[in-house]
Amino acid sequence: MxxxxxxxxxxxxxxxxxxxxxxxxxxxxxxxxxxxxxxxDIDFGPGLLHAVIVESPHAYARIVxxxxxxxxxxxxxxxxxxxxxxxxxxxxxxxxxxxFAQDHVRFVGEQVVGVIARSHRQAIQAAKLVEVEYEILxxxxxxxxxxxxxxxxxxxxxxxxxxxxxxxxxxNTNIAHWRKIRKGDTEKAFAEADYVxxxxxxxxxxxxxAIEPHVTVSRLDQAGRxxxxxxxxxxxxxxxxxxxxxxxxxxxxxxxxxITPYVGGGFGGKAGVSMxxxxxxxxxxxxxxxVKVRWTREQEFYNTYQRQGVxxxxxxxxxxxxxxxxxxxxxxxxxxxxxxxxxxxxNAAGLSATGPxxxxxxxxxxxxxxxxxxxxxxxxxxxxxxxxxxxxxxMDRIADAIGMDRVEFRRKNAIVEGDELAYGxxxxxxxxxxxxxxxxxxxxxxxxxxxxxPNTVIGKGMSLFWKAPAMPPNASSASFLKFNEDxxxxxxxxxMELGQGYLTVMAxxxxxxxxxxxxxxxxxxxxxxxxPYEWQTVASHVTWxxxxxxxxxxxEARAKIFEVIHQVYGxxxxxxxxxxxxxxxTTDPAFEKSLSxxxxxxxxxxxxxxxxxxxVASGKFMPEFTNALSDPxxxxxxxxxxxxxxxATGVIVEIDKQTGKVNVRKAALxxxxxxxxxxxxxxxxxxxxxxQGLATVxxxxxxxxENGKLLNPTFTDYKIPTAFxxxxxxxxxxxxxxxxxxxxxxxxxxEHTMIGAAPAIANAxxxxxxxxxxxxxxxxxxxxxxxxxxxxx
Amino acid sequence: xxxxxxxxxxxxxxxxxxxxxxxxxxxxxxxxxxxxIGCERGDCGSCTVLLDGKSVRSCLVLAVExxxxxxTTVEGVGYEGLSHLxxxxxxxxxxxxxxxxxxxxxxxxxxxxxxxxxxxxxxxEALAGNLCRCTGYxxxxxxxxxxxxxxxx
Numbered sequence: 001m002x003x004x005x006x007x008x009x010x011x012x013x014x015x016x017x018x019x020x021x022x023x024x025x026x027x028x029x030x031x032x033x034x035x036x037x038x039x040x041d042i043d044f045g046p047g048l049l050h051a052v053i054v055e056s057p058h059a060y061a062r063i064v065x066x067x068x069x070x071x072x073x074x075x076x077x078x079x080x081x082x083x084x085x086x087x088x089x090x091x092x093x094x095x096x097x098x099x100f101a102q103d104h105v106r107f108v109g110e111q112v113v114g115v116i117a118r119s120h121r122q123a124i125q126a127a128k129l130v131e132v133e134y135e136i137l138x139x140x141x142x143x144x145x146x147x148x149x150x151x152x153x154x155x156x157x158x159x160x161x162x163x164x165x166x167x168x169x170x171x172n173t174n175i176a177h178w179r180k181i182r183k184g185d186t187e188k189a190f191a192e193a194d195y196v197x198x199x200x201x202x203x204x205x206x207x208x209x210a211i212e213p214h215v216t217v218s219r220l221d222q223a224g225r226x227x228x229x230x231x232x233x234x235x236x237x238x239x240x241x242x243x244x245x246x247x248x249x250x251x252x253x254x255x256x257x258x259i260t261p262y263v264g265g266g267f268g269g270k271a272g273v274s275m276x277x278x279x280x281x282x283x284x285x286x287x288x289x290x291v292k293v294r295w296t297r298e299q300e301f302y303n304t305y306q307r308q309g310v311x312x313x314x315x316x317x318x319x320x321x322x323x324x325x326x327x328x329x330x331x332x333x334x335x336x337x338x339x340x341x342x343x344x345x346x347n348a349a350g351l352s353a354t355g356p357x358x359x360x361x362x363x364x365x366x367x368x369x370x371x372x373x374x375x376x377x378x379x380x381x382x383x384x385x386x387x388x389x390x391x392x393x394x395m396d397r398i399a400d401a402i403g404m405d406r407v408e409f410r411r412k413n414a415i416v417e418g419d420e421l422a423y424g425x426x427x428x429x430x431x432x433x434x435x436x437x438x439x440x441x442x443x444x445x446x447x448x449x450x451x452x453x454p455n456t457v458i459g460k461g462m463s464l465f466w467k468a469p470a471m472p473p474n475a476s477s478a479s480f481l482k483f484n485e486d487x488x489x490x491x492x493x494x495x496m497e498l499g500q501g502y503l504t505v506m507a508x509x510x511x512x513x514x515x516x517x518x519x520x521x522x523x524x525x526x527x528x529x530x531x532p533y534e535w536q537t538v539a540s541h542v543t544w545x546x547x548x549x550x551x552x553x554x555x556e557a558r559a560k561i562f563e564v565i566h567q568v569y570g571x572x573x574x575x576x577x578x579x580x581x582x583x584x585x586t587t588d589p590a591f592e593k594s595l596s597x598x599x600x601x602x603x604x605x606x607x608x609x610x611x612x613x614x615x616v617a618s619g620k621f622m623p624e625f626t627n628a629l630s631d632p633x634x635x636x637x638x639x640x641x642x643x644x645x646x647x648a649t650g651v652i653v654e655i656d657k658q659t660g661k662v663n664v665r666k667a668a669l670x671x672x673x674x675x676x677x678x679x680x681x682x683x684x685x686x687x688x689x690x691x692q693g694l695a696t697v698x699x700x701x702x703x704x705x706e707n708g709k710l711l712n713p714t715f716t717d718y719k720i721p722t723a724f725x726x727x728x729x730x731x732x733x734x735x736x737x738x739x740x741x742x743x744x745x746x747x748x749x750x751e752h753t754m755i756g757a758a759p760a761i762a763n764a765x766x767x768x769x770x771x772x773x774x775x776x777x778x779x780x781x782x783x784x785x786x787x788x789x790x791x792x793x
Numbered sequence: 794x795x796x797x798x799x800x801x802x803x804x805x806x807x808x809x810x811x812x813x814x815x816x817x818x819x820x821x822x823x824x825x826x827x828x829x830i831g832c833e834r835g836d837c838g839s840c841t842v843l844l845d846g847k848s849v850r851s852c853l854v855l856a857v858e859x860x861x862x863x864x865t866t867v868e869g870v871g872y873e874g875l876s877h878l879x880x881x882x883x884x885x886x887x888x889x890x891x892x893x894x895x896x897x898x899x900x901x902x903x904x905x906x907x908x909x910x911x912x913x914x915x916x917x918e919a920l921a922g923n924l925c926r927c928t929g930y931x932x933x934x935x936x937x938x939x940x941x942x943x944x945x946x
Contacts, residue, residue, distance in 0.1 A: 028883045031891025033875065034827030034867035038892065041826035209926050211831050211839055212892045264829070264892030265926050297832040499889025499927045680886045684928065688889065691929030715836035715924065723920040723930045730931055 018512040019744045022680035025504045026518060027262070027497055036262045039215045039231045044290040048217070049078055051282050051293045052123035053275075054113035054130045055303070056105035059139035059372040059708030060154070063103055063112065063132060070129035071115055076122030079285050080130070081114045086281045090245040091340025092237070092272050094163035094176065096155060097375070099245065099281045105134070106154055106337035107374045108709045109302040111275075114282050116291060139372035139708050143334040144311060146174040146369050154337065154370040164472070166628040166640070167343055176335065177343040177368040179350030181422045181635040184361030189326035193317030197398050201314065201390025202775040203758075205334065205702045206307040208379055209720050212264020213300045216276045218283035219290040224250070226283065227257045230276050233266040233496050234536035235259070235526040241273045242280045249284055259527045266498040267692070268378035271538045272341040274304045301713035305377025306702070308342055309334035310349075312390040317361075322404045324413045326361040329353040331387055335368045335376045342376035343368045348470035349383030351635065354422055355391045356432055356466035356646050357413045362422045364635070372708050378538060380692065380751045384467045385758065389697075389776055392463035392759030396766065406763070407440050410464055415646075423635050428643040431737035435670035436464065439648040442668035442731045455656055458665075459768025462650045465755035468641035469539035469748065473626040477546035478532035481510060481553040483615040487581055487596030489516055491550065494526040494534035495542035500750050501681035502542055506550045508677055509743050513554035514561075515578040516595070532618065540645065540748030543677065545621050547743035552619030564612035565593060568603045643739055645747050647671035649690070649756030651727075653764040660784030662698055662761065663728070670733035671752055675745035679734060682749055686732035689753025695721045697758035701777050798859050800825060801869030809856045816840045816851040819866065827867045827895035831924075838923035841896035842866050848903045850922075867895040870902055878902060878940045885936040889927035897923045901937045909942040 030036040068080040083100040091097050101112045113130045117123035140146040140154060151174055155161070159171040167177040190196050216230040226246070232238050235258040243253045263270060279293040295304070310333050317326040331349055335342045350366025366383075379385075399409035411433060419427045440446075440462060449458045480492045491510055497503045507521040524531065534546060562576045565583050575587045578595075585591040597603070602612030623642045630638035652666040669686050676682040699719045703711040712718045738745025758776055766772050771786040796807045800823055807822055819825045819842070828851050831839030835850040842851045843865040871879050878901055881887075888894045897920060904911055904919035911919070916937045917930075925933065938944060 022886075024883060025886060027891070028886075028888070029875075031888050031894050032879045032882050032898065033871045034895045036891045036894075037826070038829070040830060041820075043824075210890070210892075211837055211924055211926055212829065212890070213831070263890060265890040267926070294830070297834070297836075499891065501886075501889070684886050684889060684932065687929040687931045688927045689929075691931075692926065714834065715832055716834070720924060720926065721930070722922075722924065723917040723934060726930050730929065 016512055018508045018518060019677050020675065022678055023504060023508055023518040025501050025681070026507055026523065027503055038212055038262050038264050039217060039229050040294060042217070042229060042261070044217060047289050049116050049118060049286060049289050049291045050120040050123045051114050051116045051279065051291050052127045053111045053278065054115065054127050054132065056101065056108060056110040056112055058105060058134055058136055059108050060137040061105050061134035062137060063101060063105065064135050065133045066113060067131040068113060071126040074122065074126035074129055076118040077115060077126045078118065079116045081282055081285055082112065085285065088245045088248065090241050090273065090277060093344045094161055094167060094340050096161050097338040097340045099277050107372055109299070109374060110337065111278060114278060116282055116286060140174070141371055141373060141704070141708055143332045143369040143371055146371055147367065154372060166347065168632045174370040175367055176339045176370055177346055179347045179366040179635065180633055181350060181362050181364035182633065183422055183636065186326045186328050186361045186363040189361040190315070190317045193325050194320040195398065195402055196315060196317045197394060197401065198315040199394065199774065201312045201393060203310045203386045203389050204776060205309045206379065206696050206700055207301050207702060207718060208267040208269030210265030210267055210269055213295045213297060214270065214275050214304055215292070215294040216279040217290050217292045218279040220283045220287050222288050225255055225257065226251055226280065227259065228276065228280050229259045231263050231270055232260050232276065233263065233271045233498060233538060235528050236494055236533055237536050238273050238276055239528045242277060245277060246280065246284065257527070257529045260496060261525055263496055263498050266496070267380045268382070268538060269304050271378045271536055297715065298713040301718065302374050302710045305341065305379070306336065306374050307379035308336065308345060308376030310386045312387055314390050314394050316394055316398055318398055318402060320402060322402060322409050322412045324357055324359055327354045327359045328363040329387065331366040333366065333368050333376070334371050334373060336371055336373045338375040339368050339370065341378055344470055345376065345378060345383040349387050351423060351640055352384065352466065352468060353387050355388060356415045356464050358415050358419045364422060373704065380689065380754045381467065382470050382539065382751060384465065385693065385755045388463065388465055388755050389758045389762065393762050393772070393774065396763045397772065407436060407445055407462055411436050414464065423630060423638060423640060425639045428739065429737050430644065430646045431672040431735035432464070432646040435646060435648040435672055435735045438733045438735065439650040439668050439670045442733065443650040443652050443666060445650065449652070451654055455658060456654050457657060457768040458652065458654050459764040460650065460652050461760040461762065461764030461767055462648065463756040463759040463763060464648050465752055466644045466646045467752050467755060468644045469541035471535065471539050471541060473628045474622055475535035476620060476622040477534050477542065477549040478620040479546065479549040479553045479618065480532050481557050481617045483595065483599035485600045487516065487594065487599060488520040491521060491523045492531040493523065493546050493550065494528070494531045495546045496537040497525055498537060500685060501678060502537070505543055505677045505681065506546065509547050509550045510554040513551065513558060515581055540750040540752065543746055543748050544739070544742050547746060548621040549619040551743045552621065553617045556619060557615050557617035560615050560617060561595070561599065564598060564603060567611045568605055643747060645672060645749055645752050647735070647752055647756070649760045651760045651764050653761065653768060655765065655768050655783065657787060658784070660780040660787065662765070662780070662783065664694060665727065666729045666731065667727040668731035668733060669753055669756065670735050671749045672735040672737055673749050674739035674742045674747040675736050676734045677744060677746050682734050683732040685749050686753045687730050690730060690757055691721055691726050693754040693757025694761065697761045697777050699725065699777065701779060794857050796856055796860050799863040801865060801872065811857060813856040814852055815854040815856050815859055818856040819851060825866050825868060829892055829895065838896045838900065839893055841899050841923060843899055843903060846903070846906065848900050867898050870898060876902065878905060881936040881939045885932045885939065887928065887932045887936040893923055893925045897925065897933060904937065905940055911937065911941055913938065
């Protein structure tokens with residue numbers, strides 16, 4: 001059984017002229033020349049104010065008193081605000097967060113006071129004069145301790161919080177959401193299995209580290225208009241949250257305008273509303289004056305979103321022939337002090353925690369647990385990077401235990417089209433087997449390699465991945481398209497160009513249908529006053545979802561073009577087609593009419609009157625076949641995910657036995673893009689995502705002290721890869737098994753490329769050294785210590 | 794304090810505070826926005842500019858230190874049209890979000906000035922102070938290598 005899709009894109013031909021080509025990115029010249037404007041590059045004149053935030057030094061405390069008198073009287077200070085000025089909650093999926101702390105602070109770095117001054121320097125100086133008295137409370141940092149019966153409650157009012165209908169908070173606990181999947185009979189399957197392996201894997205927190213820090217400038221003008229310039233992946237979501245949170249101040253959606261120029265990297269960190277609402281709120285107390293809030297690199301680490309940590313208890317049962325019969329996966333997430341966005345990461349992981357395998361009996365528990373660490377949230381991979389580490393480590397161990405080749409074991413169980421998913425819906429078409437085979441071939445799987453250096457050993461590791469976009473069932477995209485006098489086009493959408501090349505791909509889709517070359521199409525970054533709706537640029541869904549909206553707009557424009565020709569010349573619509581920016585006719589080969597001759601000015605008839613007029617069109621897309629409602633105890637009955645993108649990662653590593661240093665000699669990654677609308681851009685995602693994934697397993701490591709303070713919030717101490725820290729060779733492999741409802745068969749690939757790196761490295765380390773490391777990261781030190789431990793046994 | 798400097802060939806005479814850093818003076822006083830604020834402690838390289846042809850982190854340079862000196866930013870490199878190296882970056886899809894691009898263009902320009910035929914290792918070394926989170930560096934390195942004289946520069 002397969003899903004019936006409401007809209008089938010044209011995916012038949014191989015004779016596309018624009019789609020499938022590596023068109024030069026349309027934002028490339030802006031970026032290479034220095035012309036690209038980011039929020040912090042916009043000038044706001046001498047009236048610009050600067051705000052600095054006074055933060056909590058404690059992980060959990062009650063605010064006893066706040067004295068802002070000295071700060072208010074400091075030079076250049078215009079206003080000082082506290083939680084009393086904005087007693088409003090907000091949140092994406094669950095309203096549990098406050099603009100400024102109210103009576104409690106719940107993590108080190110939580111915003112308590114805002115100081116607005118004429119210069120940034122004056123704001124910094126004045127912020128030091130704010131005095132806050134706290135009563136320190138006992139914090140919770142370990143998610144498993146936070147769910148013990150006698151644990152302190154971090155959010156005693158949890159039961160009163162507004163949340164989406166697919167969340168299930170547990171009253172009087174620290175569990176903000178518990179996603180359960182119950183399918184088949186796991187207990188019976190384990191009893192009957194030939195081999196069962198049970199173990200625990202740990203994944204810590206990580207930081208996005210976009211090079212552009214979060215920055216926002218907000219202005220409420222004298223007429224009551226709030227404009228927010230923001231470095232965001234989600235201008236419409238931000239507008240919605242600003243309008244809802246600030247509604248008590250008399251703002252409505254039409255009064256709020258969000259403008260997002262280029263964004264200097266997102267990776268999920270700029271997906272929701274975190275610090276941006278501080279600027280929006282503070283602008284309301286200094287009417288007419290723009291207020292800038294720019295996070296320092298340190299704040300970037302501890303007060304945006306962090307990737308949540310997880311403790312994964314995994315049990316898998318197999319038969320001797322290698323058939324997986326049961327998976328029990330319990331994920332305890334360290335979700336942090338506020339889970340307004342992060343709870344949906346937990347939900348997504350719970351739905352898909354079997355990985356890309358055919359499993360008849362499933363028990364998944366994914367628990368979103370409040371702790372007194374910074375708020376967790378979306379990060380490239382959205383929960384899948386986290387659970388794949390343990391899952392794919394486990395798969396290698398099981399294959400070894402039953403004496404089966406690790407790749408063959410995966411191949412045998414790999415999910416295919418039509419297989420039933422954990423929640424009862426069915427798997428979409430996928431090229432998983434092809435991805436496995438091509439990746440294995442790229443690293444010469446099965447061929448043992450010896451190092452020339454006696455101090456080093458070589459190992460190979462493979463892992464599979466899958467991921468579905470995690471989004472509400474009514475998450476929508478829309479586009480406007482208009483022609484210009486010379487036949488060039490402007491398209492407006494509200495997905496964000498984060499560097500992935502989205503604007504270029506939207507131009508390619510419209511260009512393909514209307515036969516207009518990409519260099520004659522301008523696609524603009526969002527301004528919620530001008531550009532139509534887009535839910536968010538997350539979930540690797542905009543190529544698919546917004547691509548469909550653009551495709552529909554282009555088809556509508558084409559119909560309008562043919563209508564004008566029909567009116568003037570009488571040709572039937574179905575005899576008309578476009579080629580090289582001209583309308584042509586199958587029944588009259590002599591006829592051709594250039595778009596530039598009429599798409600704005602129209603066509604003059606023989607009587608001298610005119611027909612046509614400016615060609616404008618719109619398109620929208622909503623995945624009407626999805627449904628997030630299901631039985632809370634079993635997770636059965638809904639269709640929460642639109643489709644999965646799958647693939648495989650393989651690495652060859654060379655490890656120094658003494659120092660534990662891992663050199664990645666080769667990394668191959670195959671991802672099923674459905675159709676690669678722009679192969680160079682897909683390869684860009686593969687290379688970038690792979691290195692970001694390798695960073696989480698080899699280099700990056702977030703360290704907190706015993707009081708919950710982040711110890712390494714700088715690039716000096718939190719090491720992200722430099723140009724030196726990359727594999728010697730990267731092999732990007734594009735698989736193309738079309739997505740039936742994707743634009744020209746495409747599906748998203750952006751996040752997926754990060755998921756497989758960590759377990760592939762863990763498996764390669766085992767392959768090389770015979771040591772199994774079950775907690776990330778696999779730092780040089782940890783590997784060296786594990787080798788020493790192993791030699792003792 | 795009086796500050797006289799040349800930025801992309803244009804002379805400026807400004808009154809600055811002793812604590813002002815070059816990055817802020819370029820961005821706020823001169824209106825050159827390509828050097829970016831990424832970490833304000835010399836780690837990320839987004840603020841890289843050329844000081845008398847040598848790359849520096851403009852967030853770590855006091856404005857008064859450059860009195861009488863010449864500064865080049867990416868606006869100066871590509872003023873007469875894209876440089877050969879810039880064109881190669883474009884061709885190789887070398888950047889994604891583009892935030893680190895101005896700094897990397899300058900570090901790579903400096904490298905090729907001093908070492909017209911760099912090895913892969915030379916390129917990695919020259920760019921090691923410029924962080925990029927999007928690309929995995931691979932296409933950037935390829936573009937710079939393609940800019941070497943022997944590669945047909």
